[in-house]
Amino acid sequence: MSGGNSAFMAGVPELLILKLLSAREMYGYELAKAVQVASGETLSLGEGVLYPVLHGLEAGGALRARTGLVSGRRRIYYSLTVRGRRRLQALSRRWQQVAGAVDAVMGGAHA
Amino acid sequence: MSGGNSAFMAGVPELLILKLLSAREMYGYELAKAVQVASGETLSLGEGVLYPVLHGLEAGGALRARTGLVSGRRRIYYSLTVRGRRRLQALSRRWQQVAGAVDAVMGGAHA
């Protein structure tokens, strides 16, 4: 029960989404492409991951949604709230810590 | 079905175990402590993770097990097989790729 979440490496999709949205407002489909480009075609967010995370973040007050209509197609633009920015910082720190620790084990170098 | 494993960041515990065992033979309990030390007390492999992974790796032919008895206590020492070394290299490459891609998104720098 309760929040005590851990899971070594969880939350990376969320991190990437928050990071990209912190630069500029984007809509889902655009976001998916942006992840591919920004990661050098190495990572790709499937829609089965993307949309649930987006909705979860919005429900949690980390994202603000705005609906637009461009040439007949519905788009939902997302941008960070203050809370989202805080969440980004927390996840970012966590990622750096964990990735750094893994690299320390792998490389032998220790902080 | 089928092997298609993905999961962004999965397999890190396995990677750490293989890496540490590639340096020297160790037994489970020792391994758990070694992860803590090598990661600067940042990571910690619970026993509920450690032993199942160890058994899985052995079953998959990546590890060789040797039973020892030290002052009444049973210890199971594990060491890498050739297959284990190959598995380590594969997981290691994968980690570098994914971690690098995440850092690329986070940092803006692109290869």
Added chain:
DNA sequence: CTTGCATACCTCGTAGTCCAATGTATTATC
């Protein structure tokens, strides 16, 4: 006009990973 492709959204079912809790047994400490 209808077939096919790209855009754009969404959800369900589940596979797979990891974890906390719990259990056994031995030795050492007090």
Added chain:
DNA sequence: GATAATACATTGGACTACGAGGTATGCAAG
């Protein structure tokens, strides 16, 4: 003879992430 550290192990479930499938619009080709 209780407490703690060592040393192994399993079970049950939580949670993430993902593939597959579904709806709908616009556009180009034939």
